[in-house]
Every structure is written in structure tokens, then in C-alpha cells.
Amino acid sequence: MYWEVAKRGFRRYSTYRAATVAGVVTNSVFAFIRAYILIAIFRQRAHIGGFDVRDALTYTFVSQGFLMPMAMFGWYDIEQRVRTGDIVSDLYRPVDFQGYWFALDGGRALYQAMARGVPPVLVGAVFFSLRAPPVAALPVFAVSCVLGLAVSFALRFLTNLLSFWIIDVRGPAQVLVMVELFLGGVVLPIALFPRTLEVLARALPFASIAQLPLEVYLGKHPGVDALTTLAVQAAWAAALLLAGRAVLGAVMRKLAVQGG
């Protein structure tokens, strides 16, 4: 059943082809801007935080590919349905609400990974010499991406649920977007942060969304280290999904007592 739901999530986004093409162009253009800034930085120093210029360029193009699959610019699907009241029909369904939305989001992410994730990397590979991921790291990378999506979804689910209490969740959601982009290592790889900031960023769940999968892609977590990385991501995913479940319970109690 969740598979069927995920398929519709995929189809839903694949309807809009022109938007996809425009998005790919935008993501790639921004990747170039980021790439040249990093090239300028690496002219001054050959190695920063264990990254060389090739790592940094690869990181840039792949992380541009992460933006849409991980919905890092904000996601309001549940919030919109709460605002219009259509959410009631989701509650009338004999399905698990969180599972249903996760499946839908999984379909969306898969489509965007293919349509918006891969092209910027290919574009980057044409113009720069990017690093190819070690073959051994590929399965770990795949799992890491799925766990990253789980963390990303769990955070978005939580902010969207706020709409049951406050009319406009765009404020909190925008904060999430900014924090994710910065502490998640999209603006600049966390590895290039000053030491204390890096420690802080790694202690938070945002690194699990893009930074950790990207490091796996670059082969920075070989061997046992890979499993530790996945374990960190899995722990955040589980904790945040459970938190979402608890908040959902509160939503249902509030609805049941106070009405919608």
C-alpha cells in the first residue's frame, strides 16, 4: 500500500516537466557560482579540513543535487492541506498518517533525485574534474541518502504539524530552511567550518541530511566508520520520527477535544 502511495508521489511531481528543466538550470548555475568561490579559496590553501579542491568541487555539485530531493528550500504540503481543511479527508483514511506522508514524500524524493539530483552532477563533471565515489561506498551512500531523507522528512513533518496551532508556519519553516542550509553543510561543507562550529554542526541532526551522505560519497568514511555514520543518521531519524508521532498524537487529542 505504501508503495502505491509512493508511486503517486513520484507521478505527482513528474507531471511538471518545464518546472523540472528550469530547476535543473538554476541548480547548475548556482553550483558554478559556488564552485568558483571555492576555487578562489583553495588557491590560498591546498587543504582545508581534509578537503582538497577536487573534493570541494565534487561536494558542491552533488550537494546542489541534494537540495530538491531533500526539500531543503521548504515544504508545505501538509500545512496547505491544514489551511484549506482538506486534511480532514486524510484523517478519514484507514492508514497511518505519518506513514502515508512519508511514503508520498519518498516518491517525491525519488523523482527529484533522478530529475533534479543527477543532472547538476553530470553538468559539473563536464566542466570540472569531479571525484567519482569509491565503488565500495555506493551501497553505503544509498542507505545514507534514505536515512538523510528520513531525517529531513521528520523535521518537515514536525514544522508542518505546527500549523494545527499557528495559522502561518512559514516563519518556523523558513528558520528550518536556513538552519538546514547552513548547519547541514550546503552553503559551505561543514568540514571547512572553524573547529567549534564544526563540532556543533556535527552534534545536530541537520548534518545527517546532506553532509554525511556527501562525505560518504567522497569516500571520507571508509570501513567501520561508514557504519558509525549510518548509525548516527538512523538514530536521528528514529528520534525525530518518534517525536513527530508524539506531536501527531497531541494534534489528534486537540482536534478531538477542541475541534478543527
Added chain:
Amino acid sequence: MTQELIQLRDVTKTFTVARKAGRVRRRFEQVHAVDHISFTVAQGTMVGYIGPNGAGKSTTIKMLTGILVPTSGQVRVAGLEPSRNRVELARRIGVVFGQRTQLWWDLPLRDSFDLLRSIYRVPGARHARNMAAFTELLDLAPFLDVPVRQLSLGQRMRGELTAALLHDPDIVYLDEPTIGLDVVSKAQVRDFLTGINRERGTTVLLTTHDLSDIERLCRRILIIDLGHVIYDGDLPTIRRRFGDERTLVVDLEEAGPPIDVPGAVVDRVEGSRQWLRFHGHQLSASELVARVAERVRLVDLAVEETDIEDVVRRIYLTGRS
């Protein structure tokens, strides 16, 4: 064999509402959206559930589906307590909100139905049979592959009805299913509902402001206002009790003052036309015409029955006083 599918016993739902009292202070007030309501609905019946805006209709429906928990009293639907068995009950009910959609906006209509089939775990053969039947009854074929956002309101509503009934629910709740529809679409929706009720024995609870829906579809009608049931019975009885007032419209040879005739009251005068209201069981129309003809010279006349809207308006008014 009839079975009580829906039972409400002494059900009350109270909301706490914040009212402004002073600059910052807020006073909290208890509002009884539904106030000690009791009724039952037998399996296979079509019931019109009506009342003015804010009467407590939606609150009742939400309690019947388990979204709201009653403050006190007992609700049973198909033997289940809705708020505790919401998911289990969801398989056995269908819901249509005329002003909302349960279809997937960006996808072709057909995809929504496929998705619902997996959500409700309807066996393939049964789904195919239902789809074939509904496609024919509601003439869905021309727009099955059109994304929902491009459908006309009438087409969308036919899609909504299909979506609510594909999993063969025992009960459907319809909230304003004909709102905004043209005459042809309305008739189609009504015929469809009658057919579903007759052939599948689906119990229908219909909420509407369009009383012609009720008149066509429901033998029983429940009227609530201010959280109370103020009428529960069939339509003919309502007419007898509240609607036996009739109106005689007369066109006179020349305009004159209101006609003074025993047993009738002039409601309106417009040039040479006058409207006389009278009680059907106290005075027959022919007797009244005879009396009027004795006093003035008539050119034309017509007798108007009070329509159901007026009847209901009168019930709302008496219910409140």
C-alpha cells in the same frame, strides 16, 4: 431486517471558546455545539440532516466519524465507538464534503481511484466491478484521464462520489454534495444516490441547504438547531404540521385596497395583484375563491403551496422561540 446502524444517546459536545474581555484578559465560555442529542438511523435508509449554519451538523458528523470525541453521551456506528476505532471504522464509511476534495489534485482521476483501492485494500476484481458500474452510472469515461485540477465542478463531484463509494462503505456522509452544481449534474447525482441506496443498501446521511435534494432523496428528515433536534419525521408530516398554509394569488380588474375576506389575510399587494394567505384545513381553496368573487371582480387566480424552504424556515423560527 432492519438494524440500527447509527445510534446517538444523549450526546453533548462542548467547546471552550475564548472571548475578549478587556484589553488583554480573555474570558472562557462553554459553547454547546451539540446539546443532548439522541437519534438512531436504521440500515439502508436515507436521512436528510438539516439545520441552519452553526446548528451543530458538522460537529455531529465529526463525532460519527470519530474525529471528535463527545463530551458526554454515547455514539455507536456499526457497533463501534467511533473515536476509539477511527481507523477500523474508516474502512466502513465514505465521506463527501462538497466544498473540499479528497482527490489527488495533480493526478488523473483514475490514479486517485487506484490509490484509494490500495488504501482501502479493495480486492482487484471487486474494484474493477465497482469502477465499471460507477463509470457507467456517472458517465466518468470522458474525463478519467484528466488531472483533477482541470475538471469542472460537476465532473469533480462525480469523481468525489465515486471516491467515497468505491470501497463499498456501509454508510456515506454527504455534506452539500450538490453545492454549486447545475440542474443536469444535480439530477445525475441524485439519481446515482437513489440507485446506490436501493441496490447496495448503503445508508446515507445527507447534509444540505438545498431542500430539493431532501425532497427527492429522503423519506426521513432530521432538523437540528442550536444543538437540539427540533424535528424528526417524514416530509408529508412536516407539510401537514407546518406547511398547511397556502396562498391564493388573485389578479383583479382594477387595483384596490387589500380584500377583506374572512379566513384569509392579505400578505402583499402589487398593483392589481394580491396575495392571500389561508389555512388549508380550515378553508378550502374553492370556498375562498367564492368568497373573494363575492367582493371583487376577478381576472385570474392561482393557488400556491408553501414550498419546503418556507416550511423549514418556519420550523427554525419556532424552534428558536
